[in-house]
Amino acid sequence: MTASRENIFEALGDPVRRYILELVATGEQSAGAVVAAVQRFTRISQPGVSQHLKVLRDAGLVSVRADGTRRVYALDSEGVAAAQAWLAGLVDPLAPFAQPLDALATEVARGQRASRAAKPGRAGESGGAEVRPA
Structure with missing residues (x-):
């Protein structure tokens, strides 16, 4: 499931859900x-x-799998990565432009x-007829 930024941060707004994330971040945990x-x-x-687990699952922050009759929850790395990417954008808003600007600088230098x-x-370059003294 693709997590939306809005759902992720809405889910993180509750201290119980943040605690659940801390629990599953240590490794898979059964629902019990x-x-x-x-x-x-x-x-x-x-x-x-x-x-709370459903909200976290819908936000893409945890995943669930069946293990017999038990449900086992784990941290969903895609949801966490989406949250990290958004937060990183706040710290360095020009980061997405870094590589294109590096490429532009290379092309400008090549042109020069x-x-x-x-x-x-x-x-050492021939620019036309060579002039020799008489």
Whole structure:
């Protein structure tokens, strides 16, 4: 599932969901283990934890897989990468332009070298008829 930036940060707005992310960031966790850990953190019912897990899943921050009758949750790297990319854009808003600008600088330098090489009278270059003293 592709995560939208809006859903990601909306999901991260709740401290219980952030705690769940910290739990699954350490490795895969069964739904039961997540519920037990969250209930030690705050008073919440099992259906309440399930709802938080659904929000995180819908935001693309966690993934779930079936393991027999259990559901196992893990951090979804794509959702985390989307959040990181957006935050990195705040720190360095010109980063997406770095490579195109580097390429432009290379082409400008190449053009300047070609222009200098094309000028007549440069040492070692033939620019026309050679003039010899009489």
